[in-house]
Amino acid sequence: GAGVSQSPSNKVTEKGKDVELRCDPISGHTALYWYRQRLGQGLEFLIYFQGNSAPDKSGLPSDRFSAERTGESVSTLTIQRTQQEDSAVYLCASSLVRDPRSYNSPLHFGNGTRLTVT
Amino acid sequence: QQQVKQSPQSLIVQKGGISIINCAYENTAFDYFPWYQQFPGKGPALLIAIRPDVSEKKEGRFTISFNKSAKQFSLHIMDSQPGDSATYFCAASIGGYQKVTFGIGTKLQVIP
Numbered sequence: 001g002a003g004v005s006q007s008p009s010n011k012v013t014e015k016g017k018d019v020e021l022r023c024d025p026i027s028g029h030t031a032l033y034w035y036r037q038r039l040g041q042g043l044e045f046l047i048y049f050q051g052n053s054a055p056d057k058s059g060l061p062s063d064r065f066s067a068e069r070t071g072e073s074v075s076t077l078t079i080q081r082t083q084q085e086d087s088a089v090y091l092c093a094s095s096l097v098r099d100p101r102s103y104n105s106p107l108h109f110g111n112g113t114r115l116t117v118t
Numbered sequence: 119q120q121q122v123k124q125s126p127q128s129l130i131v132q133k134g135g136i137s138i139i140n141c142a143y144e145n146t147a148f149d150y151f152p153w154y155q156q157f158p159g160k161g162p163a164l165l166i167a168i169r170p171d172v173s174e175k176k177e178g179r180f181t182i183s184f185n186k187s188a189k190q191f192s193l194h195i196m197d198s199q200p201g202d203s204a205t206y207f208c209a210a211s212i213g214g215y216q217k218v219t220f221g222i223g224t225k226l227q228v229i230p
Binding site: 004033035041042043045048056091093106107108109110111112 | 124152154159160161162163164167207217218219220221222223
């Protein structure tokens with residue numbers, strides 16, 4: 001079946017513009033995550049959705065960042081008034097979490113959106 | 119604050135050799151430790167994972183060793199192959215909560 005799909009794959013924007021990044025998770029996956037990967041850095045957690053609620057938004061760097069999810073489907077990460085330090089690969093992942101106590105729900109990542117702010 | 123520390127950041131190994139990547143964690147509430155493999159232009163993919171009630175887990179050429187008292191775990195790749203060249207991330211999470219905290223990554227290059 002289809003994996004996690006992210007669009008666009010690449011986005012170049014001017015400083016100060018708003019951008020929207022889209023993630024289509026694997027069908028039936030209840031949990032959805034956004035991570036940021038800066039060049040030469042690890043994966044930085046941004047936000048986690050269980051269904052369409054976000055129990056953990058602790059990783060969002062500033063109020064310029066927001067995310068929403070429609071049901072257990074598509075999610076959109078919005079960055080307002082982009083800055084050069086926002087340049088990174090934004091990765092989305094989904095997992096099948098029937099039971100929050102379950103450990104064996106690996107994250108399935110998309111290939112990311114490479115955002116470049118000029 | 120880096121909750122999962124990973125080393126080395128880069129590693130070059132000869133084909134057929136053993137690749138070893140080490141990770142250490144501080145939060146004793148972590149109870150699930152996966153490793154992810156990432157090829158250029160792709161998202162990370164789960165390679166192997168361990169829970170702290172076992173000290174070792176092996177899947178093919180990949181082995182995780184876990185030392186709970188030292189709060190350390192490591193990935194060993196036996197008989198390393200050029201196709202293993204990728205970036206490897208160790209990670210940790212807390213059962214009942216799926217937030218996964220990643221290490222900084224190790225770029226492995228296996229040379230023929």
